[in-house]
Amino acid sequence: EPYFWREVPGVIGYDLISRFVVTVDYDAQQLTLRDPASGAYAGEEKPLPMVMNGSVPAVHATVAGHEGLFRLDLGSSSTVDLHTPFVRQHGLVARLRHPMRVTGTGFGGEFSSTLGRLDRMQVGRHGWADPMVTCSEAVEGAFASEEFAGNIGNRLLERFKVTLDYERRQVILEPGARVAQRDRFTQFGAQLAREGDRVVVRSVLPGSPAARAGLEAGDRVIRVGGEDVATWDVRALETRIEDRPSGAKLKVEIQRDGRAKRVSLTLREMLP
Numbered sequence: 001e002p003y004f005w006r007e008v009p010g011v012i013g014y015d016l017i018s019r020f021v022v023t024v025d026y027d028a029q030q031l032t033l034r035d036p037a038s039g040a041y042a043g044e045e046k047p048l049p050m051v052m053n054g055s056v057p058a059v060h061a062t063v064a065g066h067e068g069l070f071r072l073d074l075g076s077s078s079t080v081d082l083h084t085p086f087v088r089q090h091g092l093v094a095r096l097r098h099p100m101r102v103t104g105t106g107f108g109g110e111f112s113s114t115l116g117r118l119d120r121m122q123v124g125r126h127g128w129a130d131p132m133v134t135c136s137e138a139v140e141g142a143f144a145s146e147e148f149a150g151n152i153g154n155r156l157l158e159r160f161k162v163t164l165d166y167e168r169r170q171v172i173l174e175p176g177a178r179v180a181q182r183d184r185f186t187q188f189g190a191q192l193a194r195e196g197d198r199v200v201v202r203s204v205l206p207g208s209p210a211a212r213a214g215l216e217a218g219d220r221v222i223r224v225g226g227e228d229v230a231t232w233d234v235r236a237l238e239t240r241i242e243d244r245p246s247g248a249k250l251k252v253e254i255q256r257d258g259r260a261k262r263v264s265l266t267l268r269e270m271l272p
Contacts, residue, residue: 002193002202003077005234011075014055018166024074026158027176036167047170048124053147057164059171061152063133064118066090068149072164072171076153079183080121080133081113083142086149087135092118096135098271102205113137115185117271123152124173126159132183132271155183185271188241188250190215192229199229201254205270213265215254222260223253241267 001008021039023032041047051058051069058071068086087093096116113134121131132155136143142151159179163172189208190201201219204211221229225240232240241250248267253260 002195003191005194005232005237017164018055021163021165021167023161023163024157025161025176026154027161027178036165039165040168041163041165041170041172043172043174045172045174046124047165047168047172050164050166050169050171052166052169057166057171058148059123059152061149062120062122063131063149064090064092064095064120066149069147070123070150070152071148072157072162073151073153074157076151077155078134078151078153079155080131080150080152081143082133082135082150083146083148084136084138084144085146087137092133093135096133097130100205100270102134113143115271117183123156126173126175126179128183130182132185184242185269186242187244187246187267187269188265189270192221192237197230199232208270209250209265209268213252213263215252215263216256218256220255221252222255223251225250 020033021036023034025032048059056071058069060067061070063080063082070080082092093099093114095118096114099114099116102113102115113136115132115134117130118133119129121128138144159181160176161174165172186205186208188210189205190210191203192199193202199221201215201217201221203217204215223229227240244250244267246267246269249264250267251262251264253262255261
């Protein structure tokens with residue numbers, strides 16, 4: 001809940017959604033559940049084979065020239081999280097451009113990994129240059145799995161209208177408004193979380209604009225750009241900070257140890 005900036009009463013899982021043809025329209029912010037008997041896809045996009053591992057849907061994709069099976073992780077805030085065995089097999093950490101240590105967040109909680117760019121990624125007929133990927137170093141748990149090359153998260157899936165047809169074992173990726181966008185990382189450099197009616201800094205990336213401005217984990221954020229952040233939702237957080245042009249100036253008002261402090265920073269793309 002602190003990372004989604006809203007109450008999260010639960011998670012809808014496989015036992016329910018597998019009964020339907022599920023379409024997630026990221027551009028329209030809409031979820032549609034259709035009866036499989038009448039919900040077969042009739043558009044122009046070629047469906048991708050859905051590979052099921054238990055209750056987890058996956059598709060084949062290629063990263064940096066290496067093909068693998070990737071879980072579709074609609075609870076992840078990442079673009080692509082590569083699992084440790086796949087990373088080690090292909091020596092991908094050494095091939096990352098602009099590598100940095102980061103903390104990611106999904107429904108499974110927080111995790112640390114190395115973030116950077118590789119040369120290319122391909123899913124079906126859709127491909128991108130300079131994909132932003134995280135390379136896991138986990139030795140246990142889901143990110144240490146040898147069954148999958150990695151997880152595809154919402155930062156990639158939001159490029160499409162995504163349809164999951166469990167009965168026909170198909171995944172349909174229809175290009176959306178963001179399909180051609182280059183993967184972006186933070187221009188701000190601090191992870192903000194809502195704790196009740198408070199917005200606090202959870203972590204700060206070393207060398208980021210937030211770090212250079214002096215923000216620290218535990219700071220309470222009161223205003224950003226003159227606006228009361230307590231009135232924002234998570235989409236406002238994105239549009240009012242990350243969607244500003246690189247080089248824009250941003251004033252941030254915080255409280256630390258009960259004392260008010262104002263800082264100014266210059267937004268800068270952290271992953272060129």
